[in-house]
Amino acid sequence: MSTGASATPPKQLAGRHQQNPLVHAVTDWGRVVVEAAISIGNLTLFSLNTLSWLFTRLPRRETLLQSFYQIGVRSLPVVALTGTFIGMVLAVQSHYQFSDLGLETRLGAVINMSLVRELGPVLAATMLAGRVGGAMAAELGTMRVTEQIDALSSMGTNPVQYLVVPRFLACLFLIPTLTIMADFMGVVGGYLYSIYFLKIDQFHYYQNSAEFVGTWDLFYGVIKSLFFGAAIALVSCHQGFHCSAGAEGVGRAATAAFVISFVLILILDLVIGILLDNIYMSLWPGGASLF
Amino acid sequence: MVDQLRKSTSYEREADAPIIEIRKMSVSFHDQQILRSLDLAIPRGQTLALIGESGCGKTVLLKTLIGLVKPVQGEVYFDGRNLAELNDKELAVQRMRFGFLFQNAALFDSMTVGQNIGFQLREADRQQQNEIDEIVSLRLAEVGLPESVKSKKPAQLSGGMRKRVGLARALAISPEVMLYDEPTTGLDPIVSDVINELIIRTRSRYPVTSIIVTHDMRTATKVADRVVMVYPLSRLAAGEPQILFDGSPRELVVAKDQRVIQFVKGEAGERLMEMREKSSQKHGRHSNPESRIPGQ
Numbered sequence: 001m002s003t004g005a006s007a008t009p010p011k012q013l014a015g016r017h018q019q020n021p022l023v024h025a026v027t028d029w030g031r032v033v034v035e036a037a038i039s040i041g042n043l044t045l046f047s048l049n050t051l052s053w054l055f056t057r058l059p060r061r062e063t064l065l066q067s068f069y070q071i072g073v074r075s076l077p078v079v080a081l082t083g084t085f086i087g088m089v090l091a092v093q094s095h096y097q098f099s100d101l102g103l104e105t106r107l108g109a110v111i112n113m114s115l116v117r118e119l120g121p122v123l124a125a126t127m128l129a130g131r132v133g134g135a136m137a138a139e140l141g142t143m144r145v146t147e148q149i150d151a152l153s154s155m156g157t158n159p160v161q162y163l164v165v166p167r168f169l170a171c172l173f174l175i176p177t178l179t180i181m182a183d184f185m186g187v188v189g190g191y192l193y194s195i196y197f198l199k200i201d202q203f204h205y206y207q208n209s210a211e212f213v214g215t216w217d218l219f220y221g222v223i224k225s226l227f228f229g230a231a232i233a234l235v236s237c238h239q240g241f242h243c244s245a246g247a248e249g250v251g252r253a254a255t256a257a258f259v260i261s262f263v264l265i266l267i268l269d270l271v272i273g274i275l276l277d278n279i280y281m282s283l284w285p286g287g288a289s290l291f
Numbered sequence: 292m293v294d295q296l297r298k299s300t301s302y303e304r305e306a307d308a309p310i311i312e313i314r315k316m317s318v319s320f321h322d323q324q325i326l327r328s329l330d331l332a333i334p335r336g337q338t339l340a341l342i343g344e345s346g347c348g349k350t351v352l353l354k355t356l357i358g359l360v361k362p363v364q365g366e367v368y369f370d371g372r373n374l375a376e377l378n379d380k381e382l383a384v385q386r387m388r389f390g391f392l393f394q395n396a397a398l399f400d401s402m403t404v405g406q407n408i409g410f411q412l413r414e415a416d417r418q419q420q421n422e423i424d425e426i427v428s429l430r431l432a433e434v435g436l437p438e439s440v441k442s443k444k445p446a447q448l449s450g451g452m453r454k455r456v457g458l459a460r461a462l463a464i465s466p467e468v469m470l471y472d473e474p475t476t477g478l479d480p481i482v483s484d485v486i487n488e489l490i491i492r493t494r495s496r497y498p499v500t501s502i503i504v505t506h507d508m509r510t511a512t513k514v515a516d517r518v519v520m521v522y523p524l525s526r527l528a529a530g531e532p533q534i535l536f537d538g539s540p541r542e543l544v545v546a547k548d549q550r551v552i553q554f555v556k557g558e559a560g561e562r563l564m565e566m567r568e569k570s571s572q573k574h575g576r577h578s579n580p581e582s583r584i585p586g587q
Contacts, residue, residue, distance in 0.1 A: 060414075142400075150359055151397040154470075155411045156383040162414075 046160075046238045050168055053161040059169075067166035071132050072174030076181060079127050083182035086119055087111060087189030095198050104200055108209035111190035116213055120183035121221040122269055125228035127182075128175060129261035133236035136167055137257035140240025141250040149241070164241075168233040175229030176222045183221065216280060224272050231264045308371060310335045310468060310500050311356055316365030318351055325351050327524055327533055328365065338494055338501040340515035340540075342508070344554065347523040348533075349504040350394070353470050356502065357389050358382050369468075387415055390461030390499075394472045396453040398445035398460070404431075405441035408460045415464070430459035433496075434489055451482035458489055462497075469493065471503040475510050483507065490514050508555060512540040520551055 058064075090111045098104055140163060143149050152159045187209075194200040236257040243253035309332040318326040325348040333339055341349045354360040355367055358374045367374045369385055377385060398407050406413075408430055409423040418426075428438060434455040445453055454474060461469060471490065475483035487510050494501055494514075505511055511518050520536035520543075527533065536543060536551045546552060553559075 146395060146400075147393045147397040148399055150354070151391065151393055151399070153359055154357055154386055154389065154391040155414070156387040157411075157414050158379065158383065 042242065043234065043238050046164075046241070047234045049160050050164050050234060050237075053158065053165050054168070057161060059162065059166045063162070063166050064169060067170040068174060071128070071167065071170040072177060075128055075131055075174075075178055078131060079124050079178045079182050080185045082123050082127055083115075083120065083185035084189035086123055086182075087115060087186035087191075088193040090114060090119070090186070091190045091193040091198060095194070095200075104198070105204035106208050107194050107198075107200055108191070108205035108207075109212035111194070112187055112209045112213045113217060115186040115190065116183050116217045116221050118221070118269070120186055121179045121225040121228065122265060124175060124178040124182040125225060125232065125265045126262060128171065128178060128229070129232045129236075129258050129265065132171070133232045133257045133261045134254040136233070136236040137240040137243070138250055138254040140237055141243035141253040144241060144243055145245055145250060159241075164233075164237045167237055168230065171229040171233035172226060173229075175225045175232075179222055179225040180218075183218070216284075220276050220280075223276060224269060227268045227272055228265050231268060232261045235261045235264060309333050309368075310370055311502075312368040313352075313355070314366045314368070316355065316362045316367060318348065318355060318360060319363050324524055326355075326362075326521075329521075329533055331519065331534070333500060333502065335500055336498060338490075338503070338514060338516045340511035340518045341502060341504045341521060342506065342511050342518060342554065343521035344523060345506070347521045349521055350472055352521065353472055353502060353504050356468075356470065357386055357391065387411070387464065388467045389470060390464075390466035390468070391470045392454070392457045392461045392472065392474055394476060396445070396457030398453060398456055400445055402444075403441065404436075404443050404445065404448070404456050407445065407456060408463055410460065411464050426463060427459075430462055433462070433492075434459045435485070451478050451485065454478065454482075454486055455489070458486075458493070462493060465497060467499065469499050469501045471501065471505075473504055473506065475505065475507045483509070486510075487513050508557075512543070515540055518543045520554065522550060 091107065094107055094110050095104060098107055098110070140149070143163070149159045149163070152162055191205065194205055195202050239253040239257040239260070243249045311331075311333040313329055313331040316326060316329045317324065329352070341352060343349050351360055355362055356369070358367075358377075361375070370388075372385070374382065374385070398404075399410065402410070405424070405427050408427045412418050412423045412426060427441065431438065431440060436452065436455055436459070440448070440452065440456070445456070448456065458474075469490075474486050474490065478486065490501065490503065490510075491514055493499060501514075503510065503514060516539065518536065518538065518540050519534055522533055522535045524533060535548055536546055538546075543551070543555060546555070
């Protein structure tokens with residue numbers, strides 16, 4: 001009687017494989033990779049669908065204005081407040097480091113450069129992802145769960161065109177404004193703290209800021225913010241559209257919208273930062289440097 | 292505008308051809324088959340009640356008729372056109388010929404009742420606001436709701452009122468086909484009867500074909516011309532047709548199939564025994580009381 005592997009019943013084989021930790025680990029990793037590939041594919045298709053509707057038919061003015069108000073105007077106070085405090089915190093931390101080197105007067109350049117190029121855009125985007133991204137995912141998720149999205153489709157209205165495009169446009173067009181607001185309030189916060197609390201010489205503070213921070217730096221931050229805004233809108237709306245049933249599904253979609261948006265903001269910050277630096281270096285090889 | 296769209300998409304059709312036809316349609320979700328090889332033809336002007344127990348695929352069947360769910364096999368024809376062959380724009384035009392009353396009305400939370408009812412008119416027709424307002428008021432009156440409801444948000448309404456607003460919204464552009472997903476579920480018997488009356492009144496007022504998904508035998512027998520009973524695939528033997536009954540409400544009452552009789556009468560029958568057996572197996576006990584006695 002044959003006792004070879006081929007004679008082993010499939011159930012026993014499956015059981016043996018389950019016990020092998022290596023096979024188990026490879027299976028788990030394989031599943032994670034496949035699921036990630038599917039998610040990226042779905043998000044890409046969703047983004048292409050949104051972009052195609054952007055060029056097919058624009059949303060109605062009142063729908064757009066409502067989204068602009070909810071996403072842009074209502075985010076201004078929180079972004080302004082965050083910007084102010086970040087400017088002040090930067091002043092405190094930079095002063096602590098720079099005073100040891102006797103470079104306090106360069107504080108203006110450091111604070112303003114960091115704010116305009118990095119912290120302003122990233123913080124404005126993070127606040128937008130937290131305040132608006134989660135809310136968008138929860139709102140669309142609830143609409144999915146309560147069949148409101150099906151109702152839209154059943155009435156001949158494309159839900160992507162009606163629900164996603166206005167939110168996408170609002171995030172895309174208003175994040176530069178929010179970024180400039182964060183930059184401005186950060187610059188003001190850093191200036192006030194440096195001059196009135198740290199007693200830095202006002203003339204040198206201004207002189208160094210004006211010398212090192214240029215239009216390109218502002219442009220650099222604003223360009224990055226456009227990508228952040230697009231990523232927040234697409235990720236959040238995608239999470240809402242594909243949320244699973246029930247309150248748990250909606251909650252999970254809102255959390256995932258923020259987490260994925262935040263990770264994407266950081267990845268985009270790095271990639272676009274490198275890209276813009278290369279563009280700058282190729283356009284102006286002898287560009288100004290901080291020191 | 293809707294009339295123009297209808298004219299632009301109309302094609303030659305036989306006078307007695309069914310407005311909706313399903314041919315050998317199967318639907319699956321994540322490897323789980325819900326509907327198997329269904330054939331169904333619905334003539335123009337008919338009121339069809341789709342009955343069957345929860346999870347048998349009635350709502351899925353309703354959603355396939357409007358292209359919200361895509362079949363994995365078979366075809367759905369609406370007015371002679373295969374829905375699978377339509378592009379998004381053509382499908383949107385066809386969908387404007389339907390009215391859909393969802394199970395929980397699916398009213399848009401962010402809009403007022405007036406905006407909900409006028410939504411399709413605003414989005415599709417681009418009519419003047421005063422014309423839209425007139426139609427909204429007319430539809431509200433038709434479903435027996437006061438004008439004051441217009442400015443309220445859906446969250447401020449009772450279940451029955453939400454259903455009526457949902458019906459008014461579905462009727463806003465005078466659809467050719469009305470789809471009702473469990474219109475009386477969750478409502479008290481009196482409000483349920485009001486909804487049934489509204490469905491009958493709608494049918495008498497407009498030349499509309501109606502498909503009603505319901506568990507409520509009162510709705511099925513009172514409102515429908517024809518009743519179709521769908522059975523869950525998990526309880527069917529291989530090759531057995533999923534439609535157990537197709538006939539008039541009068542024939543339903545004298546149906547021979549035990550499963551149909553059981554559903555109509557609302558009796559659990561052997562299901563109760565099955566449940567008890569499963570429960571005792573789960574708890575490690577035998578269903579046979581004698582086997583519990585040691586030594587026997």
